[in-house]
Amino acid sequence: MSSTATNSTDLGNTVPGSAVPGSAVPGSAVVAGAGPVGLTVAAELRLRGIEVIVLEPLPSIDPRVKAGSLAPRAVDALDLRGLAERIPSFALPQTGGQRVRTGGQRGSGPRGHFAGMWVLRESAYSSKAATLVPQQVLEELLDDHAAAQGADIRRGHTLTGYTQDEEGVTVQVEGPEGPYELRAGWLVGADGGRSTVRKLSGVPFPGTDGVITGYQALAELDDPDFAPMGWNRLPGGLVVNGPVPGRVLVVEFEGPPADRDAAITVEEFQSILRRVSGSEVTVLEARSLTRFTDNARLAESFVIGRVVLAGDAAHVHSPFGGQGLNLGLGDAFNLGWKLAAVIKGEAGRELLDTYTAERGPVAAGVLKNTRAQVAMMRPGPYADAVRELFAMLLEADDANRRLTDLISGAGLRYDLGSAHDLVGRFVPDLTVKTAEGSFRVAELMRSGRGLLLVLDGRAVPEEWAGRVETVRGACEAAPADALLVRPDGHVAWAAGDGSLTEALTTWFGPA
Numbered sequence: 001m002s003s004t005a006t007n008s009t010d011l012g013n014t015v016p017g018s019a020v021p022g023s024a025v026p027g028s029a030v031v032a033g034a035g036p037v038g039l040t041v042a043a044e045l046r047l048r049g050i051e052v053i054v055l056e057p058l059p060s061i062d063p064r065v066k067a068g069s070l071a072p073r074a075v076d077a078l079d080l081r082g083l084a085e086r087i088p089s090f091a092l093p094q095t096g097g098q099r100v101r102t103g104g105q106r107g108s109g110p111r112g113h114f115a116g117m118w119v120l121r122e123s124a125y126s127s128k129a130a131t132l133v134p135q136q137v138l139e140e141l142l143d144d145h146a147a148a149q150g151a152d153i154r155r156g157h158t159l160t161g162y163t164q165d166e167e168g169v170t171v172q173v174e175g176p177e178g179p180y181e182l183r184a185g186w187l188v189g190a191d192g193g194r195s196t197v198r199k200l201s202g203v204p205f206p207g208t209d210g211v212i213t214g215y216q217a218l219a220e221l222d223d224p225d226f227a228p229m230g231w232n233r234l235p236g237g238l239v240v241n242g243p244v245p246g247r248v249l250v251v252e253f254e255g256p257p258a259d260r261d262a263a264i265t266v267e268e269f270q271s272i273l274r275r276v277s278g279s280e281v282t283v284l285e286a287r288s289l290t291r292f293t294d295n296a297r298l299a300e301s302f303v304i305g306r307v308v309l310a311g312d313a314a315h316v317h318s319p320f321g322g323q324g325l326n327l328g329l330g331d332a333f334n335l336g337w338k339l340a341a342v343i344k345g346e347a348g349r350e351l352l353d354t355y356t357a358e359r360g361p362v363a364a365g366v367l368k369n370t371r372a373q374v375a376m377m378r379p380g381p382y383a384d385a386v387r388e389l390f391a392m393l394l395e396a397d398d399a400n401r402r403l404t405d406l407i408s409g410a411g412l413r414y415d416l417g418s419a420h421d422l423v424g425r426f427v428p429d430l431t432v433k434t435a436e437g438s439f440r441v442a443e444l445m446r447s448g449r450g451l452l453l454v455l456d457g458r459a460v461p462e463e464w465a466g467r468v469e470t471v472r473g474a475c476e477a478a479p480a481d482a483l484l485v486r487p488d489g490h491v492a493w494a495a496g497d498g499s500l501t502e503a504l505t506t507w508f509g510p511a
């Protein structure tokens with residue numbers, strides 16, 4: 001760890017040239033990484049008045065092609081803060097005019113694929129389809145949102161080290177004008193799959209090594225029809241041509257890249273493309289060329305003292321099935337309000353234990369299903385046989401729904417210790433008639449506070465007023481007479497399910 005600081009900055013209180021102060025600023029956090037997860041955590045913390053500095057080595061948002069879609073639940077979560085309606089529905093540049101699909105309805109074709117099999121149909125819990133949006137565009141939106149909330153986003157600033165003690169964290173930073181230190185109450189490591197924060201924390205990161213080498217690019221080819229559009233399992237591996245012209249993904253199943261840090265050349269991309277497709281295609285130009293593998297690892301704990309991991313920093317897996325971004329956004333919405341409550345002293349650290357307890361199993365599930373997808377995409381008769389059987393089983397509606405719910409995240413239900421089916425699930429998209437007008441539940445949650453929805457006129461405790469907003473109204477489709485919704489949109493209590501006071505205390509701290 002670096003100890004060559006020339007500057008020390010107390011969050012919200014710059015002290016150039018001074019030594020690191022002995023005590024941390026209590027209401028503050030440093031977030032390493034301005035990817036989608038870091039930006040979302042920062043905005044969620046700011047929403048609750050926490051001072052936040054975000055450190056990001058890249059001078060501007062990464063323009064490379066990464067995730068291209070958001071699962072329905074990720075859109076639902078963004079909707080809680082008024083961001084879903086701001087996701088631009090626009091023409092992808094490389095298509096010259098293809099419209100982006102947002103939030104399609106039931107019955108408009110397959111909802112998604114598993115291992116390249118377009119078989120996923122209907123979810124039992126969400127009628128929406130995935131929303132197609134390039135990750136770069138989403139990051140621009142999240143950056144704007146976090147900055148509007150008052151996050152101090154420092155691009156060109158890299159976390160190089162940190163130490164933690166009982167009161168806080170001292171973070172070493174390499175900035176454009178040299179090294180400096182920050183002192184904060186907490187550090188969030190949202191610095192991606194090769195997370196420096198995770199490595200320095202020493203938390204075990206067990207899992208499996210990669211078995212594939214893949215490349216993705218926006219490429220100009222001499223023969224764009226070198227392979228049929230769509231997913232092609234071929235004797236030499238996998239080629240995905242599209243979904244928009246020029247976007248090419250190619251995978252060999254002969255082991256991980258020899259050197260993951262080596263520069264990627266157009267020649268190596270062309271030679272794997274030729275090998276796998278069996279064609280003589282020539283790559284005239286390749287933009288946004290990335291190489292990937294499928295090592296699948298999960299941090300043993302997401303909270304290490306005053307350091308918290310989120311997104312790819314906490315878990316890595318193959319990009320098949322497009323779940324990494326959604327998984328990370330789920331972490332961010334789960335973490336933000338909990339960490340803020342702990343920082344503000346409204347709740348004890350045990351609230352943060354629920355972050356690992358809830359998100360760890362979700363990530364473990366994604367690791368498992370992406371490993372299964374890698375196994376099923378291998379060339380050869382063994383994977384062929386599994387795929388055939390799988391396709392047969394997925395003709396059954398119940399099996400199909402279960403897999404669709406799993407991959408889309410729509411079926412997610414945290415185990416909050418209740419038998420009530422609503423508790424732990426994302427709140428249904430209800431419209432509530434109140435004295436002020438009709439509102440969707442998401443519209444009632446923009447402040448980032450919890451929501452106590454009372455639909456039957458019952459008396460409810462008032463002591464949590466600053467942390468939980470009570471809304472009284474009527475709703476014909478309501479699945480319960482009263483609901484307590486956490487700031488991440490998950491139902492914490494429903495009428496008929498034990499004690500409301502207990503639920504309020506568990507999730508929002510003592511009265």
Ligand SMILES: Cc1cc2nc3c(=O)[nH]c(=O)nc-3n(C[C@H](O)[C@H](O)[C@H](O)COP(=O)(O)OP(=O)(O)OC[C@H]3O[C@@H](n4cnc5c(N)ncnc54)[C@H](O)[C@@H]3O)c2cc1C
Nearest residue numbers: 033035036037067068159191192311312322323324325326
């Ligand atoms: C080719 C490809 C295709 C993908 N397709 C999909 C898809 O279709 N759907 C899907 O859901 N997901 C997909 N993913 C995964 C998705 O891109 C990631 O899961 C997502 O970006 C994770 O977000 P994050 O914020 O956790 O990490 P990142 O997006 O990696 O952001 C981490 C940030 O931390 C910064 N950083 C690194 N080191 C430091 C440091 N020392 N100090 C401070 N900051 C640091 C990095 O510069 C980066 O900006 C894909 C990924 C790839 C590579």
